[in-house]
Amino acid sequence: MRVSKNPEDRKTEILNEAEMLFTAKGYSETTVNDILREVGIAKGTFYYYFQSKEEVMDAIVQRFIDKGVEAAKAIAADPGLKAPEKLFQIIVGQRPDADGQKEQMIEELHQVNNAEMHQKSLVETILQLTPVLTEVIEQGIREGVFQTPYPKETVEFLLVSSQFLLDEGIFQWEPQEQMQKVLALTHIIETTLGAEKGSFAYILGMYNNEKEGNLDE
Numbered sequence: 001m002r003v004s005k006n007p008e009d010r011k012t013e014i015l016n017e018a019e020m021l022f023t024a025k026g027y028s029e030t031t032v033n034d035i036l037r038e039v040g041i042a043k044g045t046f047y048y049y050f051q052s053k054e055e056v057m058d059a060i061v062q063r064f065i066d067k068g069v070e071a072a073k074a075i076a077a078d079p080g081l082k083a084p085e086k087l088f089q090i091i092v093g094q095r096p097d098a099d100g101q102k103e104q105m106i107e108e109l110h111q112v113n114n115a116e117m118h119q120k121s122l123v124e125t126i127l128q129l130t131p132v133l134t135e136v137i138e139q140g141i142r143e144g145v146f147q148t149p150y151p152k153e154t155v156e157f158l159l160v161s162s163q164f165l166l167d168e169g170i171f172q173w174e175p176q177e178q179m180q181k182v183l184a185l186t187h188i189i190e191t192t193l194g195a196e197k198g199s200f201a202y203i204l205g206m207y208n209n210e211k212e213g214n215l216d217e
Contacts, residue, residue: 057117072094083139186203
């Protein structure tokens with residue numbers, strides 16, 4: 001007997017099962033029929049919610065983005081945190097290793113046939129995080145720790161450069177090249193925000209810890 005579910009619950013169920021299949025089998029190897037079997041629904045029910053497997057992946061990625069943005073908004077709205085603390089917590093929260101499932105999905109996006117979806121996820125992340133981080137920078141300006149006449153534009157340039165140039169699924173940098181770019185990014189952030197030298201040194205520490213973690217795996 002088929003179980004009737006609330007449309008939103010059914011859609012969430014499809015996304016949850018598809019996400020597990022994408023991370024277990026890989027996006028390319030997973031078919032719509034695989035998803036149908038896991039959820040226990042007819043093909044017509046699937047196509048009521050999604051037009052294709054690509055649309056399912058898109059919705060899953062958007063869910064991760066929304067989750068990260070909501071977490072960033074909560075940090076930005078915390079009245080007990082100074083601007084530098086907020087930036088640190090937001091940056092840490094957006095990192096893939098903060099969420100193992102998210103890291104696996106990003107690996108799938110790095111596949112060549114997912115390039116368009118990967119690009120879309122980067123753009124969406126930048127668009128949604130920009131107003132949140134701009135608010136934090138403006139707070140830092142009021143606190144006297146940042147100095148920039150272009151808070152929003154500075155955030156946009158920094159997000160684009162960090163999200164794109166340091167994406168290992170796009171650029172295959174050698175370790176030394178990657179390290180040099182992280183050092184440069186730290187310098188650029190401090191310079192463009194008019195922040196005290198060394199105030200963003202934690203970014204390099206985070207990068208080193210990530211690399212050490214990857215070597216231990």
